Amino acid sequence: MADVIRLEGICKSYNVGLPTETEVLHGIDLALHEGEFVALMGPSGSGKSTLLNIVGLLDRPTSGTLFINGEDTTELGDAAITTLRGRAIGFVFQYHYLISAFTAHENVVMPMLLDRGHPDAAMERRADELLDWVGLSRWRDHKATNISGGQQQRVAIARALAMDPSLVLADEPTGNLDSVSADAVFELMRRINRDRGTSFLIVTHNLDLAQRCDRIVEVVDGRISGRVIPTLDAR
Numbered sequence: 001m002a003d004v005i006r007l008e009g010i011c012k013s014y015n016v017g018l019p020t021e022t023e024v025l026h027g028i029d030l031a032l033h034e035g036e037f038v039a040l041m042g043p044s045g046s047g048k049s050t051l052l053n054i055v056g057l058l059d060r061p062t063s064g065t066l067f068i069n070g071e072d073t074t075e076l077g078d079a080a081i082t083t084l085r086g087r088a089i090g091f092v093f094q095y096h097y098l099i100s101a102f103t104a105h106e107n108v109v110m111p112m113l114l115d116r117g118h119p120d121a122a123m124e125r126r127a128d129e130l131l132d133w134v135g136l137s138r139w140r141d142h143k144a145t146n147i148s149g150g151q152q153q154r155v156a157i158a159r160a161l162a163m164d165p166s167l168v169l170a171d172e173p174t175g176n177l178d179s180v181s182a183d184a185v186f187e188l189m190r191r192i193n194r195d196r197g198t199s200f201l202i203v204t205h206n207l208d209l210a211q212r213c214d215r216i217v218e219v220v221d222g223r224i225s226g227r228v229i230p231t232l233d234a235r
C-alpha cells in the first residue's frame with residue numbers, strides 16, 4: 001500500500017541559535033498508509049502537536065525528510081508548500097477556528113474559495129453535500145457561534161474535507177467536548193475514513209477513542225516509543 005506520509009529522521013528544535021535552543025523531536029521515523037486511521041498519544045509536552053504541525057506543513061523540521069503522497073517536501077518553496085497543504089491536508093483542532101461571523105455553509109466554502117480565488121456554483125454544491133454528510137444541513141445558514149460545540153466541530157470536519165484531502169490531521173478534536181459529542185465527532189471521522197478512504201492522524205488523550213483506531217503511535221520525550229498498544233479495530 002502507498003504511504004500518505006513518510007517521515008525519516010525528523011528532528012525539530014525550537015529557538016535555534018538562541019541560548020534557549022531545545023530539540024523536542026529526536027529523529028522520528030513514521031509512515032501512514034493510505035486509508036489508515038491512526039491515534040497519536042503520549043504525555044503532555046512529548047511533542048505530539050509539534051509533530052502534527054510538521055506533518056501538516058505548518059512548520060518545518062530542523063532536519064530529516066517528510067514525504068507527502070510520495071513527494072519529498074524538503075526542497076519545496078513556501079508557495080509550493082502552501083498549495084500542497086491546501087490540497088492534500090485537512091485540519092481539525094481542539095478549538096474549531098471557524099469564522100464566527102460566517103454561517104456554517106460559508107465556513108465550509110472558504111477553503112475552496114481560497115484555492116480557486118472566486119466563488120462558483122460547484123463549491124456551493126460541494127459545501128451543501130459536505131454539510132449533509134456531517135448531518136448539519138438544517139444548520140446551513142446559522143452563524144458558527146450559534147450552534148453547539150459538537151456541531152461546530154462537525155462543521156470544522158466538513159471544512160477539513162472541502163478540498164478532498166488524502167489526509168486529515170486532528171489535534172485533540174474531541175478535547176473540548178462532552179463524552180456524547182466526543183463520541184459522535186469520533187464516529188463521524190471514522191465513517192469518513194471508511195467511506196471515502198481518507199487517512200487520519202488524530203492526537204488524543206482518550207484511550208477509549210484511541211483503541212477504536214487502526215493503530216496507536218505513542219510519542220514519549222520526542223521519540224516514538226515503539227510500545228504496542230492494542231486496538232479493538234486492528235486490521
Ligand SMILES: Nc1ncnc2c1ncn2[C@@H]1O[C@H](COP(=O)(O)OP(=O)(O)OP(=O)(O)O)[C@@H](O)[C@H]1O
Pocket residue numbers: 014015024042043044045046047048049050051
Ligand atoms: N513555539 C515553541 N517554542 C518553544 N518551545 C515550544 C514551542 N512549541 C512547543 N514547545 C515545546 O516543545 C515541547 C513539545 O510541545 P508540544 O506542544 O509538541 O507537546 P504535546 O505533546 O502536543 O503536549 P500536549 O499534550 O500538552 O498538547 C514542549 O516542551 C514545549 O514546551
Ligand SMILES: [Mg+2]
Pocket residue numbers: 048049050171
Ligand atoms: Mg499538543
